[in-house]
Amino acid sequence: MAAAAQPTYSPLDERPLKDTICLFDVDGTLSPARLDASPEMLAALAALRAKCTIGFVGGSDLSKQQEQLGRPAGNVPVTTLFDYCFSENGLTAFKLGQALPSNSFIRWLGEPAYQRLVRFVLHYVADLDIPVKRGTFVEFRNGMINVSPIGRNASTQERRDFEQFDKGARVRETFVKALKEEFKDLDLTFSIGGQISFDVFPTGWDKTYCLRHLEAEASKPGGIQYKNIHFFGDKAFEGGNDWEIYSDPRTIGHAVKSPDDTLRLLKELFDV
Ligand code: M1P
Numbered sequence: 001m002a003a004a005a006q007p008t009y010s011p012l013d014e015r016p017l018k019d020t021i022c023l024f025d026v027d028g029t030l031s032p033a034r035l036d037a038s039p040e041m042l043a044a045l046a047a048l049r050a051k052c053t054i055g056f057v058g059g060s061d062l063s064k065q066q067e068q069l070g071r072p073a074g075n076v077p078v079t080t081l082f083d084y085c086f087s088e089n090g091l092t093a094f095k096l097g098q099a100l101p102s103n104s105f106i107r108w109l110g111e112p113a114y115q116r117l118v119r120f121v122l123h124y125v126a127d128l129d130i131p132v133k134r135g136t137f138v139e140f141r142n143g144m145i146n147v148s149p150i151g152r153n154a155s156t157q158e159r160r161d162f163e164q165f166d167k168g169a170r171v172r173e174t175f176v177k178a179l180k181e182e183f184k185d186l187d188l189t190f191s192i193g194g195q196i197s198f199d200v201f202p203t204g205w206d207k208t209y210c211l212r213h214l215e216a217e218a219s220k221p222g223g224i225q226y227k228n229i230h231f232f233g234d235k236a237f238e239g240g241n242d243w244e245i246y247s248d249p250r251t252i253g254h255a256v257k258s259p260d261d262t263l264r265l266l267k268e269l270f271d272v
Helices: 039-049 062-070 105-109 111-127 156-169 171-182 209-218 259-270
Strands: 020-024 053-057 084-087 092-095 098-100 138-140 145-147 188-191 198-202 228-233 252-255
Touching: 020 084, 039 053, 039 259, 062 084, 084 209, 092 209, 098 209, 105 111, 105 198, 111 138, 111 145, 111 171, 156 171, 171 188, 171 198, 228 259
Parallel strands: 020 053, 020 228, 053 084, 228 252
Antiparallel strands: 084 092, 092 098, 138 145, 145 198, 188 198
C-alpha cells in the first residue's frame, strides 16, 4: 500500500506558539490501550503541530507506537508525525526524524544483576496461580524490561480479562512488592502503566527522562527553551507511570480520562 502524502510543517521556531511544546502519553491518552489512534485524534495532532511543537512520550517501544500511530496514519513512519518521539520514556528518542542519544538498561545494570532479576521473575511467574498464561513474560527493551504475569502474547480480550481480574487479585502489585524486597540493593523503579504488565527501569528513568533531551536541545546554538511544556496523560496519579512527569515543576500537567477527553482538552486549550 502506498504511504499517504505527508503535510509539511514550518520549522519549530517559526510556529505561532514557538515556546510551547505538547507532550502526550500514548496508551489511554492518544489511543485506547494497545489499539490504534482514531482519525479524529490524528487530525487534531496535525492541526496542533501547525501551531506548536508536539511529541509523544510512551512507556512502550517504538515498534508499538508505530503500530498504534504510524500505521493508522496511512503507514507512515511515526517519527514523521511528531517533532519529538520519546519511546521507552525517552530512552529511545527522535527529533524531526533524527535519532537522539539513547541509553541502555543492560549497560546500566550489568549482565550478572540482570540475570539475577530475570531468574527471580521467571521463577515467580512459574509459581503464579492465575486463570490464563500465554508467552513472553519478560520483554527486553533498550531502556527497561517489561514484565507480564500473563505474558505479552495475550490477545486483546485476554488483556481486558486480566486487567479486570487484577483489579481484585492485585497480582502485579504483589509481584512488585516481592521484587522491591528482593532487589533492595538495586536502584530500580517498578511502574504499572498498562493493562497486563509493569516496567522495570533505573530510578529516574521514568517519563521525566525525556525532559533531559529538551534541555540538551535548548543548550545547543539556536535551540528552543520551551516556556510551556504541556503534558497529557491518563495515568497521572501516584503509582501511575505518568505521575512523575505530570507532577514535575517543569511541566503543565493535564490528567485525561481517555483519548476523547484529550481531544476535548485540545479543543479547549488550542482550538484544534
Ligand atoms: O504505555 C503504557 C504501557 O503499555 C504497555 O502496557 P500493557 O502491555 O501492560 O498494557 C507496555 O508497553 C508498557 O511498557 C507501557 O508502560
